[in-house]
Amino acid sequence: MxxxxxxxxxxxxxxxxxxxxxxxxxxxxxxxxxxxxxxxxxxxxxxxxxxxxxxxxxxxxxxxxxxxxxxxxxxxxxxxxxxxxxxxxxxxxxxxxxxxxxxxxxxxxxxxxxxxxxxxxxxxxxxxxxxxxxxxxxxxxxxxxxxxxxxxxxxxxxxxxxxxxxxxxxxxxxxxxxxxxxxxLRESPVLATDSATAAPELTFRQAMSRPAYRAVLLTSFAGGAAVFGVRMAFVPLLVVEILEQEAGMAGVALTVFAAGNAAVLFASGRLSDRFGRKPFLILGSAICAVGTAALGFAPTMPWFLAASFVAGLGSGMFTPVQQAALADVIGTRARGGPVLAAFQMSADLGTVLGPIVIGWVADHTSFEVGMTVTGAVLAVSAALWLVTPEPSRIVHHEDPAHPDHAGDGIDPQCTCDGGPADAPVVRDGMAPTGRRAGYGKSP
The missing domain is CATH 1.20.1250.20 (MFS general substrate transporter like domains)
Known part of the structure; x- marks a missing residue:
């Protein structure tokens, strides 16, 4: 390596x-x-x-x-x-x-x-x-x-x-x-290109044709449902009604989750630049799934706090990396407003629907089943990444560090992901030129 x-x-x-x-x-x-x-x-x-x-x-x-x-x-x-x-x-x-x-x-x-x-x-x-x-x-x-x-x-x-x-x-x-x-940002040389050249646009339809973007949307939805929706709504109920603790202990559980999150947020994002996005998206979603499901089966408060910490660790592993994967899909130069909006909407939709759907499940079954279903949504997200190509290997023809033109201008004949509509798409990290897909590094 x-x-x-x-x-x-x-x-x-x-x-x-x-x-x-x-x-x-x-x-x-x-x-x-x-x-x-x-x-x-x-x-x-x-x-x-x-x-x-x-x-x-x-x-x-x-x-x-x-x-x-x-x-x-x-x-x-x-x-x-x-x-x-x-x-x-x-x-x-x-x-x-x-x-x-x-x-x-x-x-x-x-x-x-x-x-x-x-x-x-x-x-x-x-x-x-x-x-x-x-x-x-x-x-x-x-x-x-x-x-x-x-x-x-x-x-x-x-x-x-x-x-x-x-x-x-x-x-x-x-x-x-x-x-x-x-x-x-007024004098930013990076953003000054907005007025000098027309930034290429990435439409929602174009983004949806890329497996990595579809996987990012599912991860965003699952995170919104489990982390920001169900967890925030159910933790107080589980602490007070099931574990029969004071309401203040719910705040302690939320803080423990945040501690697990903070412990790995920076490291996971940084390491994904070296080892790729998939390991952290898969492992993080799976760990968060286990911790989330375990919340519903916690017999004691220490168990509940431990499960909260595990869920926080998993969330901290995939949250920054999914944003980096989204950046890999869009590229440095392209404008992808609708693509970014859909990413945000998927998380917000999960946040809105999660408590409603899981609340209905819990009402008709139990808290254990409700939290298990929530964990299953995260597990499905992890499974999808198993069959999704590595996002960090996507090459964009307009990127200034592209190995074929290194910022000397956009090559209209470039055949890379994000290039012309009829251009071949990068698959499994191999660019059509025969070079290993990347950002100007030697294979």
Whole structure:
């Protein structure tokens, strides 16, 4: 095995990673107080919960439009506009006088959130060196996780300021992020090509013809259903109703899951650049499947915490790597707004459907069966990757590091994955030229 080449990350990456940390920190600051804030307007529990659902629903519904905006306006404009919309709508939440005003403002925030999410993925892909995509995804995911964990802690420290204060603080932080990103990316030589040349577009139909993209969508859906949907909905119920523990222990279980996640997020992304995406996508999904299913059979709290940690380890192994695999599919130069939007929608759809479907299963059978079915969805995702070609071996004719033209311009006769519609597609890592598919490295 050849020694991996150390790739220096461009400064744009660190700007985006810092922005992600602040955004996650602020979201973790606002999310815990939102239902309680809604209750201040005299509504019931269901109505207060609907405020959270409205945000998620607008993210899901507006994702296709966000993809088209990225395609037409470019990543930076949509990114900045999305953050600005979330900042203004969040700040206005602090001034809301009625429940319905709060509902409308959070819905607008959901629209801005999906604009930010889709465009940030696009920006990360555009500025990431192809040989360091896994490493970048690992760092980015880790920064987001740390921000999410610290947010509630900061919120607890600021509890004395009242329920409206977190919205104002988050809004100000987002406006600062918007300014930093604008300045940090304004002179980017990587993104300057947007105005100089027409970036090739990757349509959803083209992406769906690639096995790796279909597998990424399933992994994204499975992760959304199991990690963000069923786990968040069922852990409190399992802890209180089955294990007969205090409600606070549910928070401990969620923290243990996050600890398992954080333990491997960065390493898995980095190592996938050297060993390929498939080992981590297969093993991570399988481990998360076992840990998730084990939650339903836990007889004691220590067992439950151990299962949570195992599930977190598995999730941490496949989460950043699936994003790197998505970048492998799209390539460095192409714009794939609808492709990215579908990736986000698959996770959001899993998050919405997971608790509903598994809740119905648990009602008609048991928690054990419900959690086993959830684990089975992850296992199916792992099985699909067994028969899917390695994504990191895909070659894009427009990539600047392509071995046939090394950034000297796009060769219209290039026969690589992502090339002309009638061009042969890379299969099993072997480019039609006879070279080993890659990014300019010797076979």
């Amino acid at each position: 050849s020694t991996p080449v150390k790739v220096r990350l461009p400064p744009e990456i660190w700007v985006l990673i810092a922005a992600a940390f602040v955004i996650a920190l602020g979201f973790g600051l606002v999310a815990p107080v939102l239902p309680q804030y809604a209750r201040e307007f005299g509504v019931g529990i269901a109505a207060a919960s609907a405020i959270v659902s409205a945000f998620a629903l607008m993210r899901l519904l507006f994702a296709p439009a966000s993809g088209r905006l990225v395609q037409k306006l470019g990543e930076r404009r949509v990114y900045l506009a999305g953050i600005a919309i979330v900042a203004v709508s969040t700040g206005a939440c602090a001034l809301a006088q009625t429940y319905w005003q709060l509902m409308v403002l959070r819905s607008l925030g959901g629209i801005g959130s999906t604009m930010f999410t889709v465009s940030s993925m696009a920006l990360i892909i555009r500025v990431s060196p192809p040989a360091a995509r896994g490493r970048v995804s690992g760092v980015y995911s880790t920064s987001f996780l740390l921000g999410s964990l610290l947010g509630p802690l900061v919120g607890g420290a600021l509890a004395g300021l009242g329920l409206r204060a977190p919205f104002v603080i988050y809004a100000v932080a987002l406006l600062i992020v918007c300014l930093i990103v604008f300045v940090g």
